Structure formats: C-alpha cells, structure tokens
Amino acid sequence: MSAKRTLHEGWTVTGDPGAPLAVTAIPAAVPGEVVSDLLAAGLVGDPYTDRAEQELAWVGRHDWTYRTSFDFEGGDWDGVDLAFDGLDTVARVSLNGAVVGETANMHRRYRFDARTAIREGANELEVAFTAPYTYAEAQRERLGDRPNAYPEPGNFIRKAACNFGWDWGPNLAGVGIWRPVRLETWRTARLAEVVPHVSIEVADGAVKGVVEFAVDLQRAGDADLELVCTAGDQTTTVRVPAGTGAARARVEVPNPRAWWPHNRGAQFLYDAAVSLRSGGEELDSWSHRIGFRKVELDTEPDEDGRPYQLKINGRPVWVKGVNWIPDEALFGRIDPARIERRLRQAVAAGIDYLRVWGGGVYESEDFYRLCDELGLMVGQDFLFACAAYPEEEPFWSEAEAEARDNLARLAPHPSLVTWTGNNENIWGWHDWDWQEPLGDLTWGAGYYHDLLPKLVSEVDGTRPYWPGSPYSGARELHPNEQAHGSVHIWDVWNREDYAHYRDWRPRFVAEFGYQAPPTWATVRRMTTDEPLRAETPNMLWHQKAADGQAKLQRGLDAHLPPVRDFDDWLYFTQVNQARAVRLGIEHFRSLQPYCTGSVVWQLNDCWPVTSWAAIDGEERLKPLWYALKDAYADRIATFQPEGDGVKLVLVNDSDKPWGSVVGFWKCTPQGRINGRALLTIGVAARDTAELVLTGEVAPKPGEFLVTGREDFPRATWFTKEDKDMDWPTAEFTAETRPVPGGVEVKVTAETVLRDLCLFPDRLDPAATVDKALLTLIPGEEAVFTVTSEAIAASAALTAALTSKPVLRAIND
Template sequence: MPVTSWQSLHDGWFLTAVAGPEIPDPVAAARVPATVPGCVHTDLLAADLIPDPYLDDNELRLSWIGHTDWCYETTFGWAGDDGADRVELVCAGLDTVATITLNDVEIGRTANMHRGYRFDVRELLRVGDNVLRIRFDSAHRYAQEQRERLGDRPAAYSDPFNFIRKMACNFGWDWGPSLVTAGIWQEIGLRTWRTARLADVRPLVTVTGREGRVEVRVEVDRADGDSGAEPLTVRATVAGVAAEMVLPPGQRVAELTLAVADPDLWWPRGYGEQPRYPLDVTLHAGERELDRWQRRIGFRSVRLDTAPDEYGSAFTIVVNDLPIFARGVNWIPDDCFPHRVTRERYAQRLGQACEANVNFLRIWGGGRYESEDFYDLADELGLLVGQDFLFSCAAYPEEEPFLGEVRAEATEQVTRLASHPSLVLWFGNNENIWGWHDWGWQEQLAGRTWGAGYYFELLPGIVADVDPTRPYWPGSPWSGRHDVHPNESGYGSMHIWTVWNQLDYVHYRDYLPRFVAEFGYQGPAAYATIRRAISDERLVVDSPAMAHRQKAEGGGEKLARGLAAHLPAPRDFDDWHYLTQVNQARATSLGIEHMRSYRPICMGSVVWQLNDCWPVTSWAAVDGDGRRKPLWYALRRAYADRLLTVQPRDDGLALVAVNDGGDPWTGRVDVTRLTLTGEPRAKTSIELAVPPYSSMTWPLPADVGSSDEPRAELLLADPGDAGDRTFWFFAEDHELAYPPAGYDATVEPLPDGVRVRVTARTVLRDLVLAPDRLDPAAVVDEALVTLLPGESTTFTVRSAQRLDPAALTARPVLRCVNDMVPDTAAHR
C-alpha cells in the first residue's frame, strides 16, 4: 500500500461572525455548528438564524452576510506523524479571502475560490488537540478595495465581481440572486507522506489510425527538495500496456508513453459507445509504493474545424474524424451554494439533458470549473463539454495579484480535467471580447487592462503547454479574426440576444450562424416551484413577489411583448403562466429547428440554458426545483436524432428532414393542408432518403404551402412511423379562427400514478398537463401535444398521491391554447 495517508478534517467545526456593519444580534452572539464542505448561508440556515434565502424576498434581507468577516474553527486530534517526512494541510477549495492559522500560527492566505492550496504543517502539529481557524474576510470589501486600487472596469452589474477570483454569479445575475458566500466549500484534510508524492498527473490521449496513445506527464514532490538523493520510479498501465521511468536524484518530472493497439473508441452519445479504460500511475522508491493515482480515460480524437468557406469560416467540433452537430444547452451552477449539488443531483440533471436529446453542454464562465462528479458523469453518458475559463460580462484587470492567480488557477484546472474524454473545448471567456467591441468599454477603460492578455496570450499558452490535445477558442462569441466583428454570424461562435431583448422570436430566422453558443427565451418556473417559493395567498403576475422572481432588465415587458405577437391575452395568472411557458417553448424550438435545418453550414445550437440555481423566471428548461418546464419537452423533440420541420425559404415553404443518426432515414412523408376542423384541402407526398449526419430540403408545391384562408388552415407533415410529425400554422394563435376546445378525457389508475387519455373533438393546440398543481412531486411524460379532431393522446402521470380525476382533466391542470376561446369551459 502507498505510504501516504489522509485525515479528513470535516468534523467539529463552528462558525462565528467576526466583524460587519449589520450583523443581527442573535448571529453576533452565536457559535454556530458548521458543516464542511459548506458555507456561511447554509450553516446559518441550518441553525435557524436566517430565513431560506430562496423564498419570498428573503434574499434582500441577507446582503449583510457578504459584507461580514467570518471565522471557522475546529479542534482535531493528532496522533503523530509516525516518521513521515511531510504533513500537509490540503484545502481543495476556500471561498474566498482566507487567512489560515494552526495553533495560533498563521500558515497562509488565499484569495481564489477556483484553485486549491496546500501548506506544510508538520512542525506546527502537536500530539493531542490542535486548533485550526480559517478567517474569511468579506469578499465584497476585498473586491471593492482592489477596484479602488487598480481603477474601475466596466461590467454588466454594479458589484465588483470582476475584482475577485470567485464565482461571479454569487454577486447576482439576470437569473440569479445576490448571495455572496464564504466558507470551506470543498474537501479539507491532512495529507501525510514520506520520501515523495505524486503532485500532478496529466494524461494526454490521442488516436491516430488504429492506435491510441496516452502520454502521461507526472510531476513529483520530493520531501528533500529538488536535490533529493533517492531515485524514484514512475509506472503507468492502461489496457494491458505498461511503461515505467526512473527519476534520478534531483529530477521531478517523468513523461511516459503508452501505445494501445486498436482501442475501443469513446463516442459522443448517439454516435456510439463510451468505453473507458482504467489508467493507473504509481510512484515507487525501491520496492516501496509511495503514491498512487487512478482515473478512467477514453480514447478519442477531437479537433475544431474552422476552415474558411463560401459563408465565412466553419466552427465544427470533430470527434474521431466525424463532424458533430452540437445539440446543446448552457450550464450554470445548479445551486448558489455548490456544495449542496451532490453526485445524485448531477446525475438527475445530466440525465434530464440526455433525455432531452442533448449531446453538448457549455459550462458558462460566470460560475465554476465543474466537479469531478460532473465530468465523470459526462464521460459516462457521452455528453460533450465546452468549459469556459471563468471570466464573464466584464473587463478584468491583468495586474497582480490577478495575473498570478489566473495563471495558477488555469494551470491547475487544465491539468485536473485532462483525463476526461467529455471535455472537448476550452473557451477563454464569456462575452468579454464582444463587450470590448460593442458595449462602450474602450472609452471607459481609457487604456487600462481588460483581459485581452488572458484570452489571447496567457490562456492559449497554458492550454498549448499543459493539454495541446484539446482546442482553445479565445471567447464566446469570437469570430476567429481580429478584422471580423467578434459576433459576426458567418464566423466562429456567436450569441443571439437581439431576439429576446428587442425582436419577435421569428427573427431567429434572420441569422445563418456557424455555431450559436447562446440564445434563448424566458418562461416562468413550474407552478409548484413558484407556489413553494412565494407565500402570497394568491399568485399575481405583477405582484412584488413575482417581480422578485424576474431578474432580467425589462423581463416582464419582454414576456408581454412576446405574448402579444402570437397568443391571446391572458385573463389571469393561470393563463399567463401557461401561455408564457408555451411561448418560451415555441420561441426556442423555432430557433433550434432553423439552426438545424441549415446543417452543415450551422453545426451548433446551444440553448441558454438547461438549469436554474433557485426558483425564478428564466431561460431554463429545468427550473430551480428540478421540475421540467414545457421547454424541456420541446427540446426533446427539436433535438431528436430525426427532425422533420417546415421552414420558410425564399420561394415559399419547404420541408426539411435532419438526420443526426448513423443510419439513412427513408420513408414517406405526407404533407397536407387542412382546415382547423380537419378537412384536407391539398396534399403532396415526399419520399425521404436522408443520409446519416445530414439534412435535405424539399420545396412544397404552392397549393400545399400557401393558403387563401390563413386563419382557418394549417399544414401537417406526417412521416408515419418514421419520425415525429410536425405542424405549420399560417397565422398566429390570436388571429386563428379556433373553435372552442372540445375533448373527452378518461383517467385510468396505475400502480404508481394515472394514465390520462384525451380524445379531441376539435383541434387542440399545445396540450399540456400540469399535475404538479395537484401534487408537487408528480411528473408527466409528455407536453405540448397538438391534436386534430378525432385524434387521441395519452399522458402518463407518476404520483404517490391519489389525484382527483375531475381536477386532472380540466383547467388549469389540463390546458391548450384554444381553451382561451369563449365557452371552452363546456368542453365535456
């Protein structure tokens, strides 16, 4: 066994407030039991000293926490080092401005949430009890002091989040609360070792032809320093192949190469399997094993195709020499308090991504470098990941101490994540190059640094040196050229926010991008999530409580503008809630289908966003309580391997079939122009023959693709059993001559819920069943179903409660758009 040992220091902690401007008396007098890993907010919450910051407007009354200095303290036993050469205090994550003392001796200071630290404490430990204290100074105060010292820099928000190496969204975002945390947020403990240890292990995996290569770079720490007199041996094994290297006295770096013949390749989900091979690296002194490192790796190649072409230049992720269309979503921290996101919660959230046919996640630059659990699950599930370096929506200073901190942080994180096949792309920042060009920064900066040195020099240099197997892109958006605007649609990655901020969502069709790394449309959280978060007796659209759930500037007005362009005017909260969720789903689906219809010119559609960190009205498909909004069901259809979509083209409507599967898509599609009552008016049939990983377009005949009665007709494209059908309506819902919604519904009990069968007597547009209104734990398998007269659909609801059949089959639980038509209440 290795002659290293680990003593966890997660127990016995207490938290006290040290100094601050508005500390409540009960907190000032308290010695609060603390959980490690954890943070101040959750410790105070567990002690019942603060209200839940996610409920009502409690967030506003808790800002004092981020302006307060805090001290964590524990007493732990130490039995002695048993002849060890080193005993190190290892801090995987301290949030953020910390002073560490052991037995009243200061051993170090930190100011970076995004890196780990270790301190040699062997001479300070004593047999018996030892006292460890970590004081956290106010992140607000530290950042403000740095801003005053270095000169202000423009940012999306007023708080100085760009003057501290900390999760930027802790300071509030247009979807998140301002909850500035402090605490020991990752593992902490004592590492005891003799002679030497493995300091860093970085496996670089490449595939050429039928051979996989693993280049393992190992850095060791020697107890007797760089001039250590003892030779060491490093050994590595993978897939039955072994290599070793002897480090002579004084040498600290070993590089070993393992060549594996014909390995099973790791593929993105939907393209193949995800085999992984255990890689073992051990360190020896003679016959003694000193240390061991183990990971599972995947053999795959990845490159970024940015070749110039007639449209500009490509932006295509290529895995194992196969171009991949990124059916993507953006990922933000799943909780404002990241220690609460367990492996089980990651598995649920990434599972929801997979079930929605997502194959790519972009980790946004205002959060964190995601955890080992996140990346291990992504490896297992075949999800591709693009990781932002942590810079977002602001100009960042490049002076010290930030330059050194960024260098150390980036080197550590690139090394840490090198073993994960899911990681396929590094982005230098989120929107900062765009901001420098378009948001008035140049005048405000007056020559001060803003981050360019990071994005164009430091970070690409670190990636090239530490992990050259993965592509790096200076920012998102970024065109790839300094002489082309950073958000130019024909080049590189782009973000489309003019639609949400200024235009109707049909204007997504104005863009022909190469890769869209952000676009999206807002909608409220699930009803049960809102009801849990707001204690008002009655929910009201424009109440202060609902306004607190809308963090985007002008968000309420933008939602109203979007509804007015397409849907009937809501009469009450229930109407508003349903219609805004439907509009979110439609807007995002329209954007995705447009992007996918132009494959291979466009090779990425990355929706903002998959998840939320708290209960809020936002762009997310899964809300802050983990409930799936109608948008999630829309993503599942729009991101299906086989997509059938009707698209406007220069000469009229066209049918587009997109095949992201590995087999040809064949079959017949019947495209029929119908009245709203289901009577056929014109029809054409198209024989599909779509090769793998491609799209094909068929212009529709004029008699099918146009209507003299747009208020009374629609198009249906039906591939039978060969895929999902799709509709096209010739007019907006508020213009259509809808009949009052008529249907029959039956409820059949199941062992773990009910089955609801709905049979349409009239057209039913975007039928949604929301069982969480009756049981907050209930889930349903489908949403946004459109039926023609005489057609039926079945919803399967999972619930441990007995659900009232009458409530389950009527408004507001069961809704469709045309139940807004008068007299709909008499649908039965």
C-alpha cells in the first residue's frame, strides 16, 4: 500500500546575500510565500497599508532558499517520491545535497524520484528559488520583448500575472512553496493519474450516468494488476495486464440524480473511487466526488450573429455571473474557510457563475469542491492575460504540461462548465497596437487556436472550449463584436458614462464594471492619511487604475450633487458604482433571450484598494453587493427607455410562471403621488414581458416612477439625475431596538429618501447589515438589521446608527 506524508513543518527561508535586508533562516510557512514569512518575522511592514508595498519591491528581484529536515524510516519501497502541488516558480529541489528536480511553472504539480537521494534517518530538503524577475527578464532578453498591458515581464514566466501588479492589485512578486508538499512511498505500482469523464446518456427512454475512468499507472515491475472502479453504488473491475501502463474502465449509474446550478435544482454528488490492486492487496487508491450533468455551449450562427448560450442538462441558462480573482495577494493566507465565506456571499447575492480570470491561478481543490456543493458554475480561463506570450521553448512545453495537469486535476468537478483560452489577448492583438512591434514574433495564437482546444478535447472531452474572452467565434471577425459571442465592455468607465451600457446590444457580456473605494473600515486599514481626502497620497497609491480618481469624479459630476467632504465622496462613489452595474445588468437581462448572460467585473479584491469589486479586500460588502442581489434576483421588474419614453420589463428567471398584480406610482420629488397603475401580469417560466408606458402612467419631466413593496426588488425610474432633481432635504424618524446578536434600526420616511444606506462598519469594523440602497417615499418604513455585539452593548454606538455618517441618503 502507498503511504503519503505531508512535509509542512520546520521550514526556514534565507535570502541571498545581495538583498537589501539580511534574512537568515527565519521560520517559513508551508504552504505559503516569502512576503508573509518576512511579515511574520517582523522584518517588514504590512504591505497593505499606505505605500508599504513599495518597500517590498526588492523581494522579487532576489533569490530565496527554503530548507527543512525530516526523518525517514526506510523500507522495501519501489518508489519514493517528493510531490509538490505548487512551487512558485523557478526552483531547484535538492535532497541531502543531490538535485532531484527543477521547476519553472507555478501552475502545475511536480513529482520527483527521491530513491537515490533519500537516506534512512535524518534528511535535509532544500528548495532554492531563483528571483522571478531574474528569470523573466532573461527570457525576455533571449526571445525579444512583447507587448504587455503593464510594464512588467509577467508574460515571460509561468507565474500568476497579477503577482506583478494590476489595476486593482499590488506588485508582490515573491516566491514560495505555495501549495502542499508530500513524501509518497509505494510498492509494485501506483495510480499516476485518474481522470473521470462524467456524462449523461439517454437511450430508448432510459437515462444513465456514465463515468469513463482514464487511468495512468506508474509501475516498478510487470505484475498483473486490477482496477476496481466505483461510481455511486456501481462497480466495474478491470484487469491490467503486465507491462500495461494505462487502462480505461466504464461505470454506469442508472437513473442518476443530476447536478444543477443552485437556482435551477439540487446539487446531487456521488462518490467515485479507484482502487489499484495486486494479488488481492490494495496498492493505491483515488477518490473524489462527482456530479452527473451535461454542459453545452451553443455558438451556432443565427439570423442576428452568433450566440453564446450556456446550457446545463439541455436547458438554456441566463448566466448571472461575476469575475473571480485570487482572494488574497499573499496566497498563503487563503484558507478553505475564507473561500467558503466568499462563495456563500456569492450565492447569497443570486450569483450562479464565477469566471476564474486568466491573470490569476487555477484555484484550489477547496474552491471547486465548494462550488460543486453550493451549485456555482465555474468558467475557467487558461492563464494568459492582457499580454503577448511567447510560444518558443520552454514556454510551449510548459503551457502544454500545465494545461494537461489542470484539465486532469479539475475533471471531476461538475461545477466546472467551460474552458477559455485567454483573457483579452486576441482583442489586444487586434486593438492595442501590438501588431507593429510584434512583427513576426509569436504572441500566443498557437496556444488559443491550436494547442489548448486539442488538449481540452483529448484530456477532458466533456466541456466546451472558447478561444478567448472576448471572442466572436471566428478569426475573421473582430473579437469584441457585440453581435457575436462574448464581449467585454470597457468604453463605459474608461471613456463613457454608465448610461451608455444601454447603447450596447451584446449576446453575452463576460466583463463590465465600475469602480468605487472600499468600505470605511477598510479605507482606515489601507491608509493612515489625516485628514482623509480622495486625493491624499496613500488614497492615490491604492488607486491603481489609470486616471481612476478622475473617472470616479466624472461619474459623480454626471449624476450626483457636489460632494462636501470625504464622507460624501465615499458614499456617493459607492452608490454610483452600485447604480452603474445594476443599470447594466438590468439592461442586459431585458434583452434576453438575445443576450444570454452578464459577468460583472469583479466579485472580490485581493487587498484593500479602490476597485471594481463588490466585496472588498477585508471581506466587507460594498453597496454594489446589495445591488447585485437585487439585479440578479430570479424575478425583477425594470424600467427601460423606449424611444423618448419608458417601458416596464418583467423578467422571470424561475421555473414557475409569474402571475401577479404589479403596481407602480408616479411621484413628484416631494413624494406626492401623481398617478398609480396596477397591472395584471403573466410571465411564462424563464421568459420576459414588457409594457410601454403611455398616457397618464408615463412620467413627466421632474417626476419619478417607483414600484410598490412587492415580492421582487423595487424598480425605479428618474426623469432627471439626482443633481438636477428638486429633492427636499431628507427627513425621517429612526428607532432602534436590540435583537439577538445586534440592533434593529427602523427608519420611517417623512420625505423621499434616495438610496438609503446604513454603514455600521464605521462604528464596529466587524459589523454587518442586511440591506442597502433603499428608495422610500413618504410614509414608508425600512428595517435594517445590524449584526454586531459591540454596537448592541453600547448605548452611544447604538444611537450613532441613526445619523450621519452611518445612516445616509443622497438627499440628506
């Protein structure tokens, strides 16, 4: 029987002598990375505060050596291997002074034969890392420079591109043993790789789940072997003759329960296992949970262009998505509990799809396992982003090995539904002035159009592949053509106001978004500036987007009254972000079935920063998260422009028909009701209906529309921007009462209250609130539930919940 032992204890890390800071054998966390080790040792400051990131720029330009020792009892083993699930990035692995392997790819697993180097008793293990900048710049010099959206050499090393900084992330390009390491021993043979190809077959009215196990073996001899393969309660045994290094086994499960996204059905999972045996003795084993579901991507041209329609188990899905980046810049801090918190926040917002973006990593087993269990679909990019990538060696072979490894590793997960070749690189070649500087140099096309689709078909075979994001489906088409395939919308934010989302008529939106600073408590973590202002030095350092503050101000000028202080700026920019994205989502949903999904940039942050995220780097919910929850609700009503008028669109993304009475009011800025409408509606399951508003129900200039307190998120329509509306100064009463774990705040409107929000993190950084962005008319009530033991225990803090800057409305 094989044996596996983790080697995570007793590590130290030492810097090279030329580094500006002398680092000798400080404790090192494994899994982890060197910046966290330096921080834990008290040698550097918190890289997330002020400009401390700058002070760590040297780390990625120096070599580092990790060392540990372990005891080995010996034994009659045919194989003794060192298995590394992730080394970041260019490393030489030595055991007792003998080199057993070298690496140059963060994104793949490695296994090194240690039989000749290991000894009984004490053993010394060393992993010596070459500085990532040293390696990448040497490759760039050798192969010739290529365009990159950022002035960094991240496209010349197989390392997470965002490690070198992004327009939302820091440059902390260090090194480390970032995923688990083990010592594995085995006799006779071992399971080198198991890839379950899971599908659903229908024949003669009978449904069966099928698992085709593709098994690769490593042998030490020519013994006959046996594979016992199980899925659910069904088992198949396959004989593997002497000398054979691979085998396939088919297991059929009658009438399986299907896996569905969380808003479509249940997430039934089955146990799958493979046991490798010889002479009745188990030599090695593999186990995983799988789910039976069928994934299709309909991209066949139609009369309008080319759709991008995801189907699960034969049913079209309107994708309610977000983009996902690594949840921490220091990857060693990301544990399963953190991932689970983030994914549960996604589900709570109605999100059903995560696009794992190509500038990050192939996520951990915990990530995909939780997506399986929670019913979150995952679209996985191969890891190429915003740059031209060389196809020469060693990069071609590394790209192939990396893709094969991750296709095999992630194959069991039903949540993984698509593979995409890259992020924005095909678009970059077309539009970002790459072609002249590239000349005849390779830039990655061979990966996206040839290598990767071949490997997806060969290794996986159960999931669709798309060459890029964005991509229109044919090389002769512009890759970001809105009538074809997937698009990214970045004229909004970069150049245009967010109302211009309505100028787009896309088939599928894989990226769009709008910026805002993080929550108050997170701002106070990221900067010590006093007094706080939007343009203070450390606020600007944590704004990585080009002209980001100017773009935020442009949005404020277009929609909102002038800001009076930092509190206004923080609140107004966060509201503007939420409004922008909600407007975009509701517009795209109103276009279904022509448009088939929206994937917002982005769900999460990796550190405290002004960014496009809905959940900031300290795990706090920005107002955008609440807007996503409303915009991605199964049933929504949304007012949309129609010529010079307005229409009401009803979207029913549920399996049941929507029959109801929907009412809305036409109001003056002072909250006087000038008209009412009650509509009897009937919207079929997974369908939309619309009504153009004419006559008395159509709003006049200066009026606004608001739906009643229905069982769907309130819809509003304003004939003027807030800066031009004749809003009265907000008046209300507010009462508090204790509830288990916190405080309830009841607000009763005496005037219109526009985008009412409560920010309890100003009083307790750990506090949360259940709702935000409420527009009330006079006489209406809203009840906020604040979760915070600290606030509940303090009369002063409780009282502070009912006034500025904690309780805010646009017209306050």
